[in-house]
Amino acid sequence: xxxxxxxxxxxxxxxxxxxxxxxxxxxxxxxxxxxxxxxxxxxxxxxxxxxxxxxxxxxxxxxxxxxxxxxxxxxxxxxxxxxxxxxxxxxxxxxxxxxxxxxxxxxxxxxxxxxxxxxxxxxxxxxxxxxxxxxxxxxxxxxxxxxxxxxxxxxxxxxxxxxxxxxxxxxxxxxxxxxxxxxxxxxxxxxxxxxxxxxxxxxxxxxxxxxxxxxxxxxxxxxxxxxxxxxxxxxxxxxxxxxxxxxxxxxxxxxxxxxxxxxxxxxxxxxxxxxxxxxxxxxxxxxxxxxxxxxxxxxxxxxx
Amino acid sequence: xxxxxxxxxxxxxxxxxxxxxxxxxxxxxxxxxxxxxxxxxxxxxxxxxxxxxxxxxxxxxxxxxxxxxxxxxxxxxxxxxxxxxxxxxxxxxxxxxxxxxxxxxxxxxxxxxxxxxxxxxxxxxxxxxxxxxxxxxxxxxxxxxxxxxxxxxxxxxxxxxxxxxxxxxxxxxxxxxxxxxxxxxxxxxxxxxxxxxxxxxxxxxxxxxxxxxxxxxxxxxxxxxxxxxxxxxxxxxxxxxxxxxxxxxxxxxxxxxxxxxxxxxxxxxxxxxxxxxxxxxxxxxxxxxxxxxxxxxxxxxxxxxxxxxxxxxxxxxxxxxxxxxxxxxxxxxxxxxxx
Numbered sequence: 001x002x003x004x005x006x007x008x009x010x011x012x013x014x015x016x017x018x019x020x021x022x023x024x025x026x027x028x029x030x031x032x033x034x035x036x037x038x039x040x041x042x043x044x045x046x047x048x049x050x051x052x053x054x055x056x057x058x059x060x061x062x063x064x065x066x067x068x069x070x071x072x073x074x075x076x077x078x079x080x081x082x083x084x085x086x087x088x089x090x091x092x093x094x095x096x097x098x099x100x101x102x103x104x105x106x107x108x109x110x111x112x113x114x115x116x117x118x119x120x121x122x123x124x125x126x127x128x129x130x131x132x133x134x135x136x137x138x139x140x141x142x143x144x145x146x147x148x149x150x151x152x153x154x155x156x157x158x159x160x161x162x163x164x165x166x167x168x169x170x171x172x173x174x175x176x177x178x179x180x181x182x183x184x185x186x187x188x189x190x191x192x193x194x195x196x197x198x199x200x201x202x203x204x205x206x207x208x209x210x211x212x213x214x215x216x217x218x219x220x221x222x223x224x225x226x227x228x229x230x231x232x233x234x235x236x237x238x239x240x241x242x243x244x245x246x247x248x249x250x251x252x253x254x255x256x257x258x259x260x261x262x263x264x265x266x267x268x269x270x271x272x273x274x275x276x277x278x279x280x281x282x283x284x285x286x287x288x289x290x291x292x293x294x295x296x297x298x299x300x301x302x303x304x
Numbered sequence: 305x306x307x308x309x310x311x312x313x314x315x316x317x318x319x320x321x322x323x324x325x326x327x328x329x330x331x332x333x334x335x336x337x338x339x340x341x342x343x344x345x346x347x348x349x350x351x352x353x354x355x356x357x358x359x360x361x362x363x364x365x366x367x368x369x370x371x372x373x374x375x376x377x378x379x380x381x382x383x384x385x386x387x388x389x390x391x392x393x394x395x396x397x398x399x400x401x402x403x404x405x406x407x408x409x410x411x412x413x414x415x416x417x418x419x420x421x422x423x424x425x426x427x428x429x430x431x432x433x434x435x436x437x438x439x440x441x442x443x444x445x446x447x448x449x450x451x452x453x454x455x456x457x458x459x460x461x462x463x464x465x466x467x468x469x470x471x472x473x474x475x476x477x478x479x480x481x482x483x484x485x486x487x488x489x490x491x492x493x494x495x496x497x498x499x500x501x502x503x504x505x506x507x508x509x510x511x512x513x514x515x516x517x518x519x520x521x522x523x524x525x526x527x528x529x530x531x532x533x534x535x536x537x538x539x540x541x542x543x544x545x546x547x548x549x550x551x552x553x554x555x556x557x558x559x560x561x562x563x564x565x566x567x568x569x570x571x572x573x574x575x576x577x578x579x580x581x582x583x584x585x586x587x588x589x590x591x592x593x594x595x596x597x598x599x600x601x602x603x604x605x606x607x608x609x610x611x612x613x614x615x616x617x618x619x620x621x622x623x624x625x626x627x628x629x630x631x632x633x634x635x636x637x638x639x640x641x642x643x
Contacts, residue, residue, distance in 0.1 A: 200408060201403060201405055201408040201409045202408060202409055202410055202411045202412075204361060204403065204409075205401075205403060205409045205410065205411075205471075205474075206411065206422070207361055207395070208359055208361060208395055208396060208400070208401040208403075209395065209396035209400075209422060209423045209426060209474070210392040210393060210394070210395035210396035210397060210423070210426050210427060211392070211396075211422065211426055212392065212426075215422075215426075220411050220413075220414075223413050224411070224412070224413055297413065298412070298413055299412070299413065299458040299460070300412060300458070300460050
């Protein structure tokens with residue numbers, strides 16, 4: 001699975017970049033450049049070669065761990081991607097944890113107390129979570145905090161190991177915004193999944209044994225309901241690990257999303273290619289992890 | 305003999321937002337120690353609901369509106385008056401239950417051992433080793449050929465018959481006073497059915513457990529039970545010993561049921577079926593005798609509900625035909641039924 005997906009992604013992104021108008025030489029030299037200097041620069045980057053040759057050169061490097069250098073800064077691409085990824089990774093994990101803390105207990109509660117006021121409120125909240133766009137929530141949050149509470153999050157990113165407290169202060173708000181929008185879907189899935197499991201015959205068997213509701217819900221219903229919940233969580237985390245352009249922009253975080261965005265604007269082919277390939281790799285990896293979790297949870301699922 | 309379970313005048317209602325419908329009405333039943341009691345009836349007759357009511361496991365929309373369910377444990381307790389916590393102590397320990405679908409009655413994510421021992425963990429304070437040993441012993445008793453291996457396996461690795469054996473082991477592991485078996489053999493192959501019934505019989509005798517067997521299969525009743533109640537549309541229409549039921553059925557519905565069994569001898573005869581359909585609970589209220597519309601003996605008086613009449617000994621039937629005051633020449637007893 002891993003290999004063909006990554007291979008496909010590498011070809012698509014490579015061609016896509018070369019199909020869009022404009023190239024790196026033009027963005028570097030500006031509008032006043034003569035055709036000769038442009039051609040010279042293109043030649044330096046190897047952009048004058050036939051496209052398949054360019055691809056082979058690039059992919060050959062990637063296979064040996066060399067992602068090439070940025071066409072703009074001349075810095076190696078891979079270390080830059082990894083640095084950015086560390087930020088995105090931390091942000092995603094924080095957001096995911098926040099969303100689980102909100103979504104799973106509320107989803108269970110709504111599932112157990114079906115059609116009650118609790119259930120109704122949970123459904124409304126989760127619908128809001130899904131439908132209110134990230135950037136709107138982020139902007140409102142920043143405005144409210146700064147206008148009413150005169151609080152604004154610290155600006156200028158600091159790594160976790162340099163100053164953990166400041167780092168968490170910086171990441172908390174964006175993680176909260178991302179977490180609430182993730183929570184909506186997880187909440188709905190938890191609710192419907194729990195509802196469905198509670199209707200199953202084996203739940204009645206467990207109740208007939210005299211088990212407390214705590215055992216019925218947590219040992220049996222939740223464990224059985226976990227598979228569809230995991231699927232959603234896996235997809236969400238996979239997507240977020242690819243970077244969130246808007247949230248990173250609003251909170252000025254130098255994450256993967258920003259890297260790709262600036263890369264595209266500057267037609268920095270090597271950076272974009274490398275980053276996209278890396279994101280695809282992470283995404284496939286997360287899905288693999290989810291599959292492994294399935295088989296750990298459910299004895300009926302095995303992989304050879 | 306002392307009774308294990310005594311249900312008096314039980315009614316179960318279905319409450320919708322607008323109206324309350326009565327589903328099971330005036331249900332009386334007494335199970336003595338070591339007795340095997342059968343309830344037979346078509347689907348929708350309320351037999352499963354009654355069993356769930358005993359366990360206090362009725363779906364939310366249904367509730368017991370009247371009557372008592374007295375259980376003899378250390379003292380006499382009325383199950384309808386217990387708190388949820390007290391009821392949990394009865395479930396699994398004093399009353400155990402086996403369900404119709406062995407394929408879906410076990411949690412697919414846990415080993416047989418976990419689920420078998422779970423009952424013990426809830427009700428006893430035995431050590432892990434003791435519980436696991438008892439689990440193994442029970443699996444041997446229910447005739448599972450490789451008990452140690454089976455303990456470690458998951459439900460999907462077992463056949464339907466094996467799972468039902470596991471269910472029986474699970475039900476009897478705490479030595480309950482009453483075992484409720486709701487269609488325990490319906491989902492199984494015919495060859496396995498007899499084995500499972502025998503097993504249930506043998507083990508319940510060994511453990512001094514009474515059985516309440518719920519089925520739509522008169523053959524299963526004949527094979528297993530001592531006494532039997534025939535249910536129709538939420539009411540018991542006839543109640544007697546199994547022998548009486550087969551030799552001297554008295555209620556027209558029971559007669560119809562027995563008629564509709566085909567035996568190997570009579571190839572010539574068309575299969576008999578009772579005309580009409582089972583009424584739905586939504587029009588129970590307006591009906592007198594609920595079977596009247598399908599009854600070959602229907603009379604004008606059947607528009608009012610008959611009482612439960614004693615025929616002889618403890619043979620009871622809910623039919624005007626057995627009322628002493630009936631004078632078939634009287635106008636109100638004129639036949640209106642088709643035949």
